[in-house]
Amino acid sequence: MTDTTADTARPPRFPELVPLTRPTVEADAGLASAIEGILRSGMLTNGRHVREFEEAASDYLGVDHAVAVSNCTTGLMLVLRCLGLTGDVVVPSFTFMASGHAIDWAGNGVRFAESHARTWTLDPDAVAPLIARAAGVMAVHTFGAPCDADRLQELCDTRGIPLVLDAAHGFGSRYPDGVMVGGKGVAEVFSLSPTKTLSTGEGGLITTNDAALAAKLRTAREYGNPGDYDSRFVGLNGRMTEVSGALGGHALKGFARWIHLRRSLAERYRTRLGGLPGLEFQEVPAGAVSSYKDLGVRVDGARFGMTRDELAERLARENVSTRKYFSPALHQQRAYRDVPVDADLSVTEHLAASMITLPLYSHMPARLVDEICDLIGELHAARRSIQRGSGGRAS
Numbered sequence: 001m002t003d004t005t006a007d008t009a010r011p012p013r014f015p016e017l018v019p020l021t022r023p024t025v026e027a028d029a030g031l032a033s034a035i036e037g038i039l040r041s042g043m044l045t046n047g048r049h050v051r052e053f054e055e056a057a058s059d060y061l062g063v064d065h066a067v068a069v070s071n072c073t074t075g076l077m078l079v080l081r082c083l084g085l086t087g088d089v090v091v092p093s094f095t096f097m098a099s100g101h102a103i104d105w106a107g108n109g110v111r112f113a114e115s116h117a118r119t120w121t122l123d124p125d126a127v128a129p130l131i132a133r134a135a136g137v138m139a140v141h142t143f144g145a146p147c148d149a150d151r152l153q154e155l156c157d158t159r160g161i162p163l164v165l166d167a168a169h170g171f172g173s174r175y176p177d178g179v180m181v182g183g184k185g186v187a188e189v190f191s192l193s194p195t196k197t198l199s200t201g202e203g204g205l206i207t208t209n210d211a212a213l214a215a216k217l218r219t220a221r222e223y224g225n226p227g228d229y230d231s232r233f234v235g236l237n238g239r240m241t242e243v244s245g246a247l248g249g250h251a252l253k254g255f256a257r258w259i260h261l262r263r264s265l266a267e268r269y270r271t272r273l274g275g276l277p278g279l280e281f282q283e284v285p286a287g288a289v290s291s292y293k294d295l296g297v298r299v300d301g302a303r304f305g306m307t308r309d310e311l312a313e314r315l316a317r318e319n320v321s322t323r324k325y326f327s328p329a330l331h332q333q334r335a336y337r338d339v340p341v342d343a344d345l346s347v348t349e350h351l352a353a354s355m356i357t358l359p360l361y362s363h364m365p366a367r368l369v370d371e372i373c374d375l376i377g378e379l380h381a382a383r384r385s386i387q388r389g390s391g392g393r394a395s
């Protein structure tokens with residue numbers, strides 16, 4: 001795009017690209033020797049380190065069972081498969097594509113539902129009219145804010161159908177009643193990929209208080225083979241590698257401190273940007289704690305003086321990475337064009353059109369947050385000259 005503003009020649013505010021996120025890995029001698037031990041042992045997958053990680057994670061999360069898998073998408077697929085659901089699963093359209101993909105891969109239909117305008121999570125009021133014809137509900141802890149799992153559970157109980165929680169963003173989050181995310185629904189599934197709050201490189205973790213389901217999931221991640229090579233059902237290879245298990249166990253030791261820092265950085269953003277008109281933050285339910293997997297900001301173009309896309313472009317020019325999460329929303333993506341939509345998704349479409357996520361990672365310097373906030377404040381203050389400078393550009 002040709003820039004017509006006067007400041008094109010000026011170097012960007014940040015000489016190096018500010019990443020949207022980075023995994024926090026404490027690459028110390030302990031981790032190095034654990035990985036070396038794995039390489040020497042010849043046990044490269046689903047061994048001692050994976051088991052120890054599962055135990056440490058279930059302790060941390062306060063759940064009975066944790067089953068480590070190769071990634072969250074596979075974990076969600078295996079949960080749906082093990083539940084033996086037939087029919088449609090209700091899912092918010094305002095989510096990452098993998099939520100819907102897992103439902104489709106498990107052989108279920110995707111049924112889109114609306115998200116709440118302030119919490120940005122699946123709206124129980126929108127689920128209620130869909131529940132009679134649903135086989136299950138999959139809710140998402142969007143950006144780390146716990147969804148209203150209790151009300152969704154009540155709705156599911158009226159029909160005896162399961163609530164599955166896509167907890168990809170929720171490692172380190174807490175429900176309003178003090179239960180850690182991981183402890184509700186029939187199962188919760190975390191993602192441990194590098195953009196999430198706890199990372200094992202690639203990985204996922206299924207948590208459940210249902211012993212029979214946990215046992216079935218352990219078989220499911222081994223192709224459905226309980227060990228005698230007579231597969232009982234069609235599973236998958238969903239195993240976690242030992243190196244990932246070691247990374248997870250190591251990351252878990254420092255996790256409480258890092259998630260605390262991450263939360264304080266998110267709050268710093270919220271405080272510093274809170275005074276600007278037209279920027280809205282996610283409402284975290286009273287008493288709940290968000291992991292702040294992402295720091296999402298909704299940009300009201302008319303009030304902020306600049307659209308979401310203009311702000312993203314301005315920040316990119318200054319070397320600040322942002323992402324338009326989740327745009328397009330799931331029902332707007334080409335892969336889903338044949339899926340019928342019979343719900344009002346206007347909030348979802350509104351969110352998708354106005355949402356931006358700002359750089360955030362647990363070891364991010366507070367100074368960097370301040371500098372980004374200052375920059376956004378300056379862009380807002382200079383919006384009239386920006387609008388003149390980019391005159392005529394459609395947006």
Ligand SMILES: *Cc1c(COP(=O)(O)O)cnc(C)c1O
Nearest residue numbers: 071072073096098099168191193
């Ligand atoms: C990242 C993500 C997933 C998929 O996780 P993987 O571990 O990459 O499979 C699923 N759902 C949501 C909401 C996500 O953000």
